[in-house]
Amino acid sequence: MKENGEEKIELSRSxxxxxxxxxxxxxxxxxxxxxxxxxxxxxxxxxYNEYIGLSxxxxxxxxxxxxxxxxxxxxxxxxxxxxxxxFLKIIILANAMYCLTTISVLLYCQKTVTTLGLFYFxxxxxxxxxxxxxxxxxxxx
Numbered sequence: 001m002k003e004n005g006e007e008k009i010e011l012s013r014s015x016x017x018x019x020x021x022x023x024x025x026x027x028x029x030x031x032x033x034x035x036x037x038x039x040x041x042x043x044x045x046x047x048y049n050e051y052i053g054l055s056x057x058x059x060x061x062x063x064x065x066x067x068x069x070x071x072x073x074x075x076x077x078x079x080x081x082x083x084x085x086x087f088l089k090i091i092i093l094a095n096a097m098y099c100l101t102t103i104s105v106l107l108y109c110q111k112t113v114t115t116l117g118l119f120y121f122x123x124x125x126x127x128x129x130x131x132x133x134x135x136x137x138x139x140x141x
Contacts, residue, residue, distance in 0.1 A: 023138055024077060024084045030091055030131060031073030037124060038066035045120065052117035054109055062102065069094055085139060092135045099125050099132075 019026045042063035049056050069091065076087045102121050106113055113121075 019134070019138055023141070024080055026088065026135055026138055027073045027077035027080070027084070027091070030095070030135070031070050031077060033127070033131065034066045034070035034073060038063045038070060041066065045117075051114060052120070053113035054105065054117055058105055058109070062098075062105070065098060065101075069098070088135060088139055092132060092139065095128050095132050095135070099128050 018029065041059050045052050045054075046056055046059040046063070049059055052059070072094070073091055076084065076091070080087060102125060106118065106121055
């Protein structure tokens, strides 16, 4: 069984391979990831928010933000032909802000957030953080 750090490196490598020949594929990866996040938060976590320890309003806010990122990234994937780098900078910043917002929510709600909620959002931050690193490497190419 692979250690968590090895899985993260392997995931990062596979994302880099997908984007090596067609760098704008990163927008598709980002968009699909944001869609999965929005759906999980809205349709799975929100109805069971008492097991997560965050209010429905907070969960809906996070899912709406993730869905907005999904629309942006998927739009970039389909609409951009050239000069995609400035648009990648925007999603890099947005992903970083989403992670910081999530961390802030977890700290603010630390008395109510459950272990399950903490594990989910820490996992989400790790995945988005890995994507952030891949996007940064891609931008520097």
